[in-house]
């Protein structure tokens with residue numbers, strides 16, 4: 312992994328060096344000893360996400376009511392909640408796809424106003440461009456040396472030999488992996504996952520969990536995962552919040568050791584606690 | 590007629606039934622050369638099938654004419670049409686008229702198609718343009734463009750511009766409508782994704798929006814090609830001193846029904862050619878589409 316990705320980091324030197332110096336010190340302290348610091352791979356980092364009194368309403372209907380949330384750089388946060396609870400809306404605010412009605416959203420210390428290049432969003436449907444080959448989909452934004460970067464990212468999600476094919480030949484899980492590769496090539500500091508595994512079967516889902524967790528540990532970006540699946544949240548996240556009627560009904564740290572292979576009694580208790588709040 | 594117009598297809602399509610049936614009996618173990626030939630026939634089969642009906646009609650027609658059931662005043666025999674073909678081919682009038690007509694058709698298509706495409710893109714992507722233009726265009730669209738031929742003759746006389754103008758007007762609307770519709774129905778989710786992934790307007794248009802609208806635009810193009818030839822026939826018949834329409838109109842005055850039929854066939858073949866070219870374009874540009882991809886697999 313490390314060797315594979317090192318050259319790519321070099322492919323975007325200007326972008327990396329600026330942020331690296333600012334982030335590196337913060338990262339060591341936030342992540343502590345719990346896992347290999349992401350800065351071990353030079354150029355990879357997370358960014359903190361902060362919501363201050365965020366309100367979002369569509370017309371008269373409030374969807375998010377005064378949300379305060381502090382997500383440290385590199386944290387894996389899971390957001391669970393009922394359908395229509397405003398989870399996707401929260402994501403769209405962080406990505407800068409929509410403005411907040413009141414309050415501020417900031418990423419890496421900067422106020423969000425418009426699309427944030429450091430943030431990448433994985434949609435529930437993979438949203439691959441059907442008329443671009445898989446490799447071209449991964450490198451959709453092109454940029455210098457994109458083919459090499461895209462090839463490496465495809466390799467990383469286990470689809471190294473599929474780059475020349477059209478997206479329609481892929482299975483649902485494979486499409487999501489391509490979408491993940493596409494998100495990774497742009498070196499996101501924050502990765503937003505909007506139920507990307509919802510439509511997958513149980514086995515493929517476990518595979519995708521392992522893949523996501525591995526890449527997150529290697530790179531140390533911040534993850535916000537939306538999910539309906541409490542088990543998924545407990546298996547992957549450092550912290551779970553429950554969003555109910557536009558408010559945070561529960562904010563629970565998950566201090567289970569990784570990797571979290573089999574379900575433990577502790578996990579079961581957390582599971583119960585979250586379900587009760589939803 | 591059959592021999593002269595579609596020589597290769599005609600010759601081949603008559604042979605396969607007897608040919609492929611007889612050979613294996615003489616030679617139970619076909620050699621590599623023969624196997625290659627039969628494989629080629631097998632591949633040609635689907636390509637020849639569409640031509641069997643026109644050929645059958647020609648055979649019937651020739652038979653009826655030879656038996657005297659059809660007067661040559663009403664409809665000349667295919668053999669007479671073939672003779673007319675040779676005659677006009679030799680004096681160069683056929684080729685020059687076809688070239689003149691094709692040139693008009695293509696220039697008209699380029700101008701009208703370009704305008705229709707540009708308006709379609711502008712109105713689909715930019716609300717103010719749609720508000721300002723769309724209802725006017727919808728109104729104009731409902732005027733049969735051939736209805737303004739008298740005006741066009743007053744404006745341009747019987748010059749080239751008249752024909753090109755009419756063709757351009759005729760093709761502009763189907764291209765406009767289908768471009769507009771195609772762009773409007775491109776998956777919003779894809780556009781949003783492209784914006785999140787940092788595509789600026791030009792790559793967004795050329796990498797996502799235009800290819801997404803292309804299937805619809807090509808439908809518009811095929812429709813426009815039909816209108817293009819139709820317009821040209823009418824325009825050349827009414828006011829022209831060259832072109833296939835003029836050739837047939839002129840022949841009518843001298844009661845040369847064979848040349849008239851020849852002109853009609855020339856239009857049919859030109860129309861078919863244009864349609865085949867669009868289909869080929871579809872196959873090439875829509876290779877990403879499951880429907881087209883599976884077509885290609887089946888054809889292989």
Ligand SMILES: Nc1ncnc2c1ncn2[C@@H]1O[C@H](COP(=O)(O)OP(=O)(O)OP(=O)(O)O)[C@@H](O)[C@H]1O
Pocket residue numbers: 369374392393394395396397398399400401
């Ligand atoms: N563009 C919009 N215009 C009007 N209302 C909207 C818009 N987007 C979202 N909403 C409303 O906001 C509420 C929250 O929607 P959101 O998509 O955030 O829910 P969600 O928690 O992601 O639900 P799910 O789990 O089903 O995806 C819904 O009631 C929805 O109707």
Ligand SMILES: [Mg+2]
Pocket residue numbers: 398399400505
């Ligand atoms: Mg949602």
